[in-house]
Amino acid sequence: MKPRASMLLALVAILCGWGAARAEEFPREAYSNPVAGLDAASEDMFYRGRVEFLRSWAFPPGGGEASGLGPLFNRISCAACHQKSGRGQPPSGPNERMSSMLVRLSIPGEGPHGAPKPHPSYGGQLNEEGAPGVPGEGRAAISWEETSATLADGSVAPLRRPRIKFVELAYGPIDDALVSPRVAPAVFGDGLLESVPAETLKRIAAEQPARGVHGVMNEVYDVISGRMVPGRFGWKANSPNLKQQIAEAFIGDLGVTTPLFPDDQCAELQPACRAATKSKNQPELPADRLDDIDFFNAHLAAPPRRDADNPAVVQGETLFLAAGCGVCHVPSLRTEAHPKFSQTLPAQTIAPYTDLLLHDMGEGLSDDRPDFRASGRQWRTPPLWGVGLVPIVNEHSLFLHDGRARSLEEAILWHGGEGEAAKTAYAALTKDEREALLAFLRSL
Ligand code: HEC
Ligand code: HEC
Incomplete structure (x- = not known):
């Protein structure tokens, strides 16, 4: 073998070995890897998108390309809730703040396109934080009620269910609101879930009744096509595609505008929110950077199985x-x-x-x-x-x-x-x- 070829082989072996070692050495990064086979340009886009996912946003008018947080928001970055592209968790008791979950709100009836009808004072989710001059909306205190289940062999498994109480409310009572606390789900593998044909989901739904189960597709409004389409993302399949889900998160969770949602979402009865300083960047996250983060989220790989032969x-x-x-x-x-x-x-x-x-x-x-x-x-x-x-x-x-x-x-x-x-x-x-x-x- 020519020396150059053998050197090349040695280099390949070192690089491959290093790659394998990397996955084992950094098990906490198991949800953060790109799918295999990206070329250099695609990898660049993936890592640009990751920068957006990790970026901490700032209150306008400061912050440069990170300018645009608020007026109302939950957290200053995507990764604050989806830590390591993984899932969030609820507080352990009423005195602890929610750090990686949120509470959806609405009132009975339907909003535009069959969406939940936003609460007149608090909108579609409780935003705990506000920009200078804009009071955060308040806090959802969670306490746990113990219950249990008994298994067939007589053993008893303790269970708990949450009770939500709103405290420190800045915009009046929330009485009669419909309330849905949700932790941040993991975000890897979503590009593949987006690629499952709707026909396949319909076929599965049609076959399930014979097995005693009745799955149905949610149907949600797609702001890009302006049509009602199958829902795929969110705990209730309440979002149609990854790009819209991401833009909804920017506007709903960070208060950052995008081409899909160009206006800050201030509830009907919140003048301070409407009067708040706007970023010079309009929208605050421009189209090309939204594309980067869409690409990043679509290409986060699902981790390989372990122990399958055990x-x-x-x-x-x-x-x-x-x-x-x-x-x-x-x-x-x-x-x-x-x-x-x-x-x-x-x-x-x-x-x-x-x-x-x-x-x-x-x-x-x-x-x-x-x-x-x-x-x-x-x-x-x-x-x-x-x-x-x-x-x-x-x-x-x-x-x-x-x-x-x-x-x-x-x-x-x-x-x-x-x-x-x-x-x-x-x-x-x-x-x-x-x-x-x-x-x-x-x-x-
Ligand atoms: C306050 C916590 C929080 C923050 C901040 C947050 N998310 Fe989420 N994310 C959630 C919750 C909760 C859901 C489920 C929403 C639902 O069921 O309505 C979700 C759902 C998602 C999903 C769908 C996952 C799936 O498979 O269903 C994606 C993708 C996502 N978020 C991306 C983002 C991006 C991008 C950002 C930053 C712009 C972000 N999130 C910021 C809490 C958060
Ligand atoms: C009728 C459909 C259905 C069947 C059958 C079913 N599941 Fe589920 N499973 C769900 C749904 C829907 C949820 C989400 C419920 C929620 O979050 O409130 C869920 C949640 C879960 C979760 C939690 C996942 C997470 O991300 O938090 C696990 C684990 C799970 N199921 C395992 C099982 C196992 C094991 C079985 C069989 C013993 C089973 N499921 C049978 C529909 C089903």
């Missing part, structure tokens, strides 16, 4: 399917090439463990707040890929839309409504079988 995991997978979990948490879906990023997100088979459909999960999980076509009891099946890494990436093991479940087992035991039969099947397992099923979930 006998307990293999047994757990069989039990998962036998209990009917896979009817909603669909193990395998075929995507088509991404509508915008066909080169970098080509058609492929993915293992997200979701059907992206809404299911009636019973009274115990209901928030009593409709969201487009979703009723209070209906939630989108959350993807289970990556769920085993939550304790490592986010250093907690809190699950479900409001983070009430303190373990994967508690999450299962909250399943009611269409999920009741699967929960009962889980509760009827022996301790070893339950442990195997949980080991399977931890391998995802």
Whole structure:
């Protein structure tokens, strides 16, 4: 072998070895990696988008390209809630502030295009913080009410459910509002979920009744096409696509305007908000930077599975399917090439463990707040890929839309409504079988 060729090989070996070591050395970054195979230009765009995701915004008129925070907002960056592109958690009690979750608000009736009707004084979500001269709206104090579930073998599992009380309200009472506390979900794999054809979701919905489950697609307003389209993102599939979801987060959670939502959203009865200083940048996040962050979010890879050959995991997978979990948490879906990023997100088979459909999960999980076509009891099946890494990436093991479940087992035991039969099947397992099923979930 010529010396140059062998040097090249050695270099390739070092680089490959380094790459493999990197994934193991930095397990907390498991949700932060780009999909494989990006060329240099695409990688540049991914990392430019990541800068936007991590960026801390500033109050206008200062802040340069980060100018535009507020007038009302929840956090100063996307990553504050979606830490390490992962999920948030609820406070442990009423004296702790919400740090990575938010509370959606509305009043009975429908807003434009069937959206929830914003509260006249507080809008569509509680914004705890305000820019100078604009009082933050107040705080949602969460306290936990203990309950429990009894399994078939007589063992008792403690459960808890949240109670929300509004305190320090700056704009009058919130009486009679419909209230939905939601933790930030993980954001990896979303470009692939966006590439699952709506036809596939319709076919799954049509096949489910024979298996005792009735998934439905949410239907939400797409501001880009001006049409009602299937919902895909959010705990109630209340957002149609990644770009709009991101723009909604900028305006709703940070108060940053984009080409999709060019105006600050001040509630009807909030003059201080309307009078607040505007950024010189209009919109505050311009189109090219919104494209960068859209590209970043679309290309965050789902982490690979671990321990798939472990006998307990293999047994757990069989039990998962036998209990009917896979009817909603669909193990395998075929995507088509991404509508915008066909080169970098080509058609492929993915293992997200979701059907992206809404299911009636019973009274115990209901928030009593409709969201487009979703009723209070209906939630989108959350993807289970990556769920085993939550304790490592986010250093907690809190699950479900409001983070009430303190373990994967508690999450299962909250399943009611269409999920009741699967929960009962889980509760009827022996301790070893339950442990195997949980080991399977931890391998995802
Ligand atoms: C205050 C906490 C908070 C902040 C800040 C925040 N998010 Fe979120 N994010 C959430 C919550 C809660 C949801 C679920 C929303 C729902 O169900 O209505 C969500 C949902 C999402 C989703 C959809 C994930 C899925 O698979 O359903 C994406 C993508 C996302 N956010 C991106 C962003 C971006 C980009 C930013 C910054 C502009 C951001 N978020 C800022 C809390 C936050
Ligand atoms: C009828 C459809 C359906 C079935 C069947 C079902 N699930 Fe779920 N699952 C859901 C929905 C919807 C949620 C979200 C509920 C919420 O957040 O309030 C969920 C949430 C979860 C979560 C928490 C995920 C997260 O991101 O917080 C886990 C874990 C889970 N399910 C596991 C299971 C297991 C294990 C089974 C079988 C024993 C099962 N599910 C059966 C629909 C279903």
